[in-house]
Amino acid sequence: SQQGEEDPQALSIQEGENATMNCSYKTSINNLQWYRQNSGRGLVHLILIRSNEREKHSGRLRVTLDTSKKSSSLLITASRAADTASYFCATDSRETGANNLFFGTGTRLTVIP
């Protein structure tokens, strides 16, 4: 399966703390994306990092990519209760060439006020 895996599956932190989620994948990629999903809602795009990039920032989000280890991490700094959601990484695959996205299993983040 080309599907990635997030780690941990669930994470619970206090408001103000940082949250780190990891993603591992199996095939060569063009880019990797992170999405957020609030309960009962669709997914919202957070950030895209290309295979030739190593780090990217967007507001309180920091994403790193290590293509040699086929892994990525998402760091949310100074977490807020509103950050409570599931977070998914998604990769395309250079090998299929179809540019479809393959989603991981997600990390369920709970931020306690």
Next chain:
Amino acid sequence: EAGVAQSPRYKIIEKRQSVAFWCNPISGHATLYWYQQILGQGPKLLIQFQNNGVVDDSQLPKDRFSAERLKGVDSTLKIQPAKLEDSAVYLCASSLDTGGGEQYFGPGTRLTVT
């Protein structure tokens, strides 16, 4: 800018019945995707359209699932007959092109098959 619209939001049917879902993508988006998301899992691509043509339907169970995008805008996904394991959220997404970039998701349709 209006987002991706889906209807209905919820549907409950008995097994062996049929059901259809509708999606209206963001205006101007050439590519439309249907995903199935089973509880506790990530979305799995069912079918991808570029305008009104199918780009990838390799994971679509074609014996019971069908989808169309006749005019290259709206799309419908149909299940006939439904099985218990089809209970899931069906998500529609759209993007400007097939370049593997950002996808915009609708709110989804939660299907329960009893």
